[in-house]
Each structure stands twice: as structure tokens, then as C-alpha cells.
Amino acid sequence: MEARAKTAAVLLGVAPAAWITYLALLVMRADGAPLSTTGYVDLVLWTIGGGIVVAVATTLVVHTRDRQAADARDREIEGRADAMGNAIVVLGALVALALALADTPSFWIANALYLTFVLAGVLSAAARLGFYRVGVPGW
Amino acid sequence: MVRPPTRVTNRIRDLREEHRITQAELGERLGVSRQTVIAIEQGRYSPTLELAFQIAHLFDAPLDDVFGYRKDEP
Known part of the structure; x- marks a missing residue:
């Protein structure tokens, strides 16, 4: 498996x-x-801090073993996967905005945003992995 | 058989064998990874127009000889 696909899997x-x-x-x-x-x-x-530390450490370990610089395909996969994750972030932000406008306790707003980050991260990583394993579809 | 996600077809593998170039060597000359060369050969990735021209130039062949486009089948 390619280094970037391994990172996405983790x-x-x-x-x-x-x-x-x-x-x-x-x-x-x-x-x-x-x-x-x-x-x-x-x-x-x-937990967010711990997740970031694990993600950064994994990326560093995998890329230290495979020093191949990103090429056009890597950049395209990265861009498309990030765009998919960002779409979830926008939707989550709208949900958080609606909760704030409805005077919902900050606990629920914070948790809606946390869940948004999780879903965005999962979708983005799954898309990245899929593009590497199955292929990058044409536009 | 699973259809590749792109309709762009290519003869890179044949041309590579004719020119006795490995996937790794081709990747090195093009500035891409061996995995990207494999993905292009297998139709899992459509190269950018610039990369497509680079590949054609490398094999000293017209773009049409290297790449094709699969039409929709019923």
C-alpha cells in the first residue's frame, strides 16, 4: 500500500x-x-489534542520511510478528499449556527462541532483511501 | 471485471515494453511515483494534460497514439 494510503487508513x-x-x-x-x-x-x-498528536506522528513515521514527494495524482486526491471533508464542515457549521440561534446550551453546540470534525475527518480519509485503492474518477 | 473509474485508455505499458523502460524509471523521468505510473496504466487515474504530453514526448509519439477515450457502451 502506498504511504499516503497507509496514512489515510490510520x-x-x-x-x-x-x-x-x-x-x-x-x-x-x-x-x-x-x-x-x-x-x-x-x-x-x-481527545482532539491526542488525535492530532497521533495523526501527526503517524504521518511523520510513514513519510520518513517513504520520502516520495507528492506528485500530480497525490495533489488531486488530496484536493478532492479535502473538498469532501470541507462540505461536511460547512453542513456542521450550519447545524451549530442553528443551535446557537435557538439558544441551545453550549454543550450541544460544541458537541455538534466535534462530531462534525469527526465525520469530516472520516469522510476525507475514506475518500482518500478509496481514490488510492480503487482509482480517481473522471470529472 | 470491474470497469476502471476513468474512460481514458492508454498504451503506456506496450510503449514502455517497446522502449524497455520500467515503471519506476518512467516515474522518475516524469517526476511522479511508480504507483502513479501503475495507476495511469491500469486506468485508475487520468493524467493531467501536461503529464499526458510529457508521456507522449518521452515515447516520441503523438498524443493520440498513447491515449484514447472509451465511448459509452450500452
Whole structure:
């Protein structure tokens, strides 16, 4: 498997793993109390931070072994996968905006945005992996 | 058989064999990875117009001799 495809495969698992860890820790901390009244900010920051560290470390390790610079195909795959992820970010931002306009507690707005990042990361990584494994469709 | 995601066809593999060039060597001359050469040969990636011209020039062949376009089949 190509280095960039390997990185995409790892990233496909990192974002959901960080989010599931966050949810598990949040539920444990709530201990039966409503989630929206449970402290969540540190958990969000730690799990997002941890996910970023794992993603950067994976990328560095994989690319240290395979020093091939990005070519036209890599850049096209990158661009298309990022565009797909960005579409999810836009949708998530609209949901967060609607929640804010409806005076929803910040817990739900923050969690909607966190879930948005996770879904965007998953879609982007899955698209990247698919383009490398199956091929890049014509426009 | 699974149809490749692109309709652009090519004779790169044949031309490469005629010129006794490996995928890695071709990639090196074009400034792309061996995997990209494989993806182009297998129809999993349509090269940019610039890359297509580079490939044709490298084999000293007209673009039409190297690349084709598969029409829609019923």
C-alpha cells in the first residue's frame, strides 16, 4: 500500500477512536447525571489534542520511510478528499449556527462541532483511501 | 471485471515494453511515483494534460497514439 494510503487508513480510525474515547469518558464522568451538565471542555481538548498528536506522528513515521514527494495524482486526491471533508464542515457549521440561534446550551453546540470534525475527518480519509485503492474518477 | 473509474485508455505499458523502460524509471523521468505510473496504466487515474504530453514526448509519439477515450457502451 502506498504511504499516503497507509496514512489515510490510520487517520480513518484515529478520529472515531478519539471521539468514542471522549464519549466513554464523558459518560463515566456524568455517572448518571445529564451529560449537558457534566464538565466536558477538558475532555474535548484532550481527545482532539491526542488525535492530532497521533495523526501527526503517524504521518511523520510513514513519510520518513517513504520520502516520495507528492506528485500530480497525490495533489488531486488530496484536493478532492479535502473538498469532501470541507462540505461536511460547512453542513456542521450550519447545524451549530442553528443551535446557537435557538439558544441551545453550549454543550450541544460544541458537541455538534466535534462530531462534525469527526465525520469530516472520516469522510476525507475514506475518500482518500478509496481514490488510492480503487482509482480517481473522471470529472 | 470491474470497469476502471476513468474512460481514458492508454498504451503506456506496450510503449514502455517497446522502449524497455520500467515503471519506476518512467516515474522518475516524469517526476511522479511508480504507483502513479501503475495507476495511469491500469486506468485508475487520468493524467493531467501536461503529464499526458510529457508521456507522449518521452515515447516520441503523438498524443493520440498513447491515449484514447472509451465511448459509452450500452
